[in-house]
Amino acid sequence: MDLSLSTRTVGDRTVVEVGGEIDVYTAPKLREQLVELVNDGNFHLVVDMEGVDFLDSTGLGVLVGGLKRVRAHEGSLRLVCNQERILKIFRITGLTKVFPIHTSVEEAVAATD
Amino acid sequence: MATVELRFSALPEHVRTARLVAAAVARRAGVDEAVLDEVRLAVGEACTRAVGLHQSNGISAPVRVMLTEEEKQFSIEVGDEAPHTPTGEAPGTPGAADPDAETEEDEMGLAVISGLVDDVEVSAGEDGGLIRMSWPTTPPATLPA
Numbered sequence: 001m002d003l004s005l006s007t008r009t010v011g012d013r014t015v016v017e018v019g020g021e022i023d024v025y026t027a028p029k030l031r032e033q034l035v036e037l038v039n040d041g042n043f044h045l046v047v048d049m050e051g052v053d054f055l056d057s058t059g060l061g062v063l064v065g066g067l068k069r070v071r072a073h074e075g076s077l078r079l080v081c082n083q084e085r086i087l088k089i090f091r092i093t094g095l096t097k098v099f100p101i102h103t104s105v106e107e108a109v110a111a112t113d
Numbered sequence: 114m115a116t117v118e119l120r121f122s123a124l125p126e127h128v129r130t131a132r133l134v135a136a137a138v139a140r141r142a143g144v145d146e147a148v149l150d151e152v153r154l155a156v157g158e159a160c161t162r163a164v165g166l167h168q169s170n171g172i173s174a175p176v177r178v179m180l181t182e183e184e185k186q187f188s189i190e191v192g193d194e195a196p197h198t199p200t201g202e203a204p205g206t207p208g209a210a211d212p213d214a215e216t217e218e219d220e221m222g223l224a225v226i227s228g229l230v231d232d233v234e235v236s237a238g239e240d241g242g243l244i245r246m247s248w249p250t251t252p253p254a255t256l257p258a
Contacts, residue, residue, distance in 0.1 A: 023125075023129060024157075024164065024165075025128060025129065054153070054157075056154060056222075057225045060221065060225075061221060085150045089225065092228030093225060093228065
């Protein structure tokens with residue numbers, strides 16, 4: 001399965017819905033998308049990972065890169081994920097401390113701190 | 114001899130194939146269903162690292178994946194042919210254009226592997242590197258005595 005990406009605006013947040021597999025082959029597409037959003041002035045991103053079947057360290061690297069970019073503009077990058085097998089990857093790499101991870105898009109969009 | 118051996122050109126698009134094959138062979142070997150996600154991720158990380166090493170060193174040889182069903186365990190070896198300098202550094206090693214960036218990605222993948230897999234060995238020499246990982250298997254449930 002390939003990577004699918006779609007974006008929509010909710011208030012001052014931009015929600016990026018990601019589906020499929022994020023790996024060494026597809027991660028560059030996600031990186032491009034995040035870079036483009038930031039370049040267009042969208043600094044508050046919510047990445048919805050509910051449709052993600054696979055995530056590896058390349059994907060983590062892209063998310064960390066995205067976080068660095070939005071932070072340079074006082075922005076935020078929040079994740080939405082309930083899948084244990086994806087959450088586990090954030091946990092073993094210590095990235096649960098780096099990313100705010102929410103259980104729903106609504107919750108992520110409403111979050112302010 | 115490996116139960117299944119896979120060689121693929123060092124290109125990112127083939128890493129997924131390696132994951133799928135490894136998971137299929139692991140399932141057949143009796144690796145617990147709950148652990149298959151870990152097998153998939155770990156072999157993907159190892160192959161991603163090997164692809165990166167081949168590409169950055171300009172190596173045209175394929176990446177090798179050996180999947181071996183043993184008596185009570187299933188093992189995966191991922192071999193690359195990148196010249197690793199054994200501890201310390203050999204000055205003037207070619208292909209190390211951006212050592213920092215590479216080391217970072219390298220370490221992230223290895224961090225995931227060591228976080229996931231209890232039994233893992235990483236070795237490297239002048240002829241290449243090898244990541245060896247293994248998982249316990251459960252014997253077939255219904256073998257009449």
